[in-house]
Amino acid sequence: MDAAALVTPPYVAGPLRLVPFRGLMLSPARVGNPTTGRAFARPYKDVSARLLRWQARGYVRQDAVPALYLHEYTSAGMTVRGLVGALDVSRRATRAEDRAVLPHEGIHPAQADDLADRMAEMELNPAPILLVHRGTDQLRSVLAEVIRGEPQHTFTDRGEQQHRIWAIRDEATLAAIAAELADSRALIADGHHRYAAYLRLQRRQATSTDEPAATDFGLAMLVDQGTTPLFLGPIHRTLHGTSLDDLRDATQSVGLGYAEHSQSEAVAALSATRLAATDGERWAVIDLDASVREAAVETLHRRIVPALPHGPSSVAYHHSVDDALGAARPDSVAVLMPAPSVDLVLEIAAADRLLPEKATSFQPKPSLGVLIRSLRDEPSGTS
Incomplete structure (x- = not known):
C-alpha cells in the first residue's frame, strides 16, 4: 500500500462511553481454533446465518440480558484485563480538548471501507478493538470489587489462552463505571482500521431521529495500562x-x-x-x-x-x-x-501527530471469538 494514502481517522468526542450489549461467545473449543477465522470469511453475508446455525448446535451462545464484560486473559505468562462494551462513536470531536479516542497511526481509506462493508454484510462486530487508558483509583476500586465475585465463564481456549469473564449488570456498578470513564481519553492500541470502519458505518446509517442505532456503537476492549498493561514491543x-x-x-x-x-x-x-x-x-x-x-x-x-x-x-x-x-x-x-513508551505514544497522539505505519506492537491480543457483538441487537443502556 502507498504510505502517501494514509489519512487521519476522525476523532470521537467525549464523554467516553462503553455501554452494555448482549455478548455472543463461541464455545471454548472454537475460541483460538485456527479454523475459526474462516467462519468470518467470504461470503460475508452468510456469516450471521452460520453463527445462528452454530448457536442451534451449541457452538455459540448469546446472553439474554445485556452486560458490560470484564474480560481477563492470560497468554504466555502475561495477564491482561479489560472492560468490553459497545463504544459510542456517534459524536465527532471538533476541538482537541473534546477528543475521547486517540488514534496514533494513519489508515488507508479503502481498507476501512472494505472492513465496513464486511461488518455490514456480517451484521457483526467480530472482535473488539483494543484501547488503553489510565484508569482512576475509583474505577480500579469498582473493578476490584467485580473481580472478587465468581466469573461467569472460565476456560482455556484452543490456543492455550486462559480466560475469565465477569458479566456486569448491576445498575449501581454500571453507573459508577460510566461516571469514571466519562472524562477518560483512550489510545487505540490495536484496530485503527476497524475503528475507522465503525465511523464509516455510523455515518452511512445515521438517522435524523434521536433514537440510537446499532451502528452508533462499535465493539471495544478498554485496558487499564496501570493495572494489567499490554506489552508494547518494537x-x-x-x-x-x-x-x-x-x-x-x-x-x-x-x-x-x-x-x-x-x-x-x-x-x-x-x-x-x-x-x-x-x-x-x-x-x-x-x-x-x-x-x-x-x-x-x-x-x-x-x-x-x-x-x-x-x-x-x-x-x-x-x-x-x-x-x-x-x-x-x-x-x-x-x-x-x-519500542516507544505508552506515555510517549499518548503524548504524540494528544498533540495530533501520527506515528509512521507499523510503529507499535501491543501484545498479547485476545483470541478471536471470546466476545462478539451482533448488529441486529438494539442498543442497550444508551439513555
Missing part, C-alpha cells in the same frame, strides 16, 4: 535498496550521531535514543536527539529516510530481531528499533 525495519554508507551520510546530514561498533556493542546500545543498524557485516549506532520529544520511529522515517542519497526502494517490517537480521544485505540495511 517493530524493526529493513530498508531495501540502501547501504550502510547511505545511512551514515543521511544521519550525519541531519545532525545526528553515527559510529560503527561491534555487533555486541551496537545491540547493547539500543535504547529510546539510539538505533542499531547493520548490513549483515558492519554494525553502527545512531544517536538520536534526546532533547526532542519524538519517538525513534518518527526520527527514522521523517528525518533520516528522506535524507538517504539512495533508496529505500521498499521497507519491510519485522517483529523479531532474528527476522530483521536475516534480511540484512549490503544493499538492504536492517534497523533495530526501540
